[in-house]
Amino acid sequence: MAPTLHPSIDNGLTKGDPNFSGGTLKCHCKSNPVEVKLKGNVLHQHACGCSQCWKPAGALFSVVSVIPDDQVEVTKNGNKLAIVDENATILRYACKDCGVHMYGPIKKDHAFKGLSFVHTELSDDKGWQEPQFAAFVSSLIEQGYPPEKMDEVRSKLKSVGLEPYDALSPPLMDALATFTAKKSGKFSRL
Ligand SMILES: N[C@@H](CCC(=O)N[C@@H](CSCO)C(=O)NCC(=O)O)C(=O)O
Numbered sequence: 001m002a003p004t005l006h007p008s009i010d011n012g013l014t015k016g017d018p019n020f021s022g023g024t025l026k027c028h029c030k031s032n033p034v035e036v037k038l039k040g041n042v043l044h045q046h047a048c049g050c051s052q053c054w055k056p057a058g059a060l061f062s063v064v065s066v067i068p069d070d071q072v073e074v075t076k077n078g079n080k081l082a083i084v085d086e087n088a089t090i091l092r093y094a095c096k097d098c099g100v101h102m103y104g105p106i107k108k109d110h111a112f113k114g115l116s117f118v119h120t121e122l123s124d125d126k127g128w129q130e131p132q133f134a135a136f137v138s139s140l141i142e143q144g145y146p147p148e149k150m151d152e153v154r155s156k157l158k159s160v161g162l163e164p165y166d167a168l169s170p171p172l173m174d175a176l177a178t179f180t181a182k183k184s185g186k187f188s189r190l
């Protein structure tokens, strides 16, 4: 049987709306849910197989994207939020009651500083950018997934139009590498 990647990609992707202007994320709490308003559409939406991104129950992958920090506003029950790991690059703010990650800014010196990681499946609004690729696919194995089933996972990702990578996509990896080269002064030698 084909593996369950994520409910929003298992049966094919839903195209986003290029004119979409944002919406509200809600955590899974039945009462007093945390709400986060996103004042625009997201960028670089992707499936992520890493161990740190929040995944819904039963899913192998997270679906995660970024949005500029100034387009993120906690609008309800922000007192329920706490940072999952203060030492991580992405400071993931999760609901202390249901565990859902609501937003994750990067505050340290980094190529993606100024962007927050978010999960648009927490919103009922329609039009969010569709996933563009699959990242950190081999990381599934680190979490106990059988290596011999990885061909099946990669085939299923490809069948829905998601190119599998074992890190981020090449343009994003190039952006990270460019940042590193600039920081270390390597560009001055070229
Ligand atoms: N094998 C590790 C990889 C974790 C990892 O590097 N994750 C990336 C992508 S998260 C969204 O795309 C990352 O940038 N992490 C920084 C952070 O999480 O703070 C694993 O599976 O844990």
Ligand SMILES: [Zn+2]
Binding pocket: 027, 028, 029, 033, 034, 095, 096, 097, 098, 099, 100
């Ligand atoms: Zn909650």
Ligand SMILES: [Zn+2]
Binding pocket: 048, 049, 050, 051, 052, 053, 062, 136
């Ligand atoms: Zn991740």
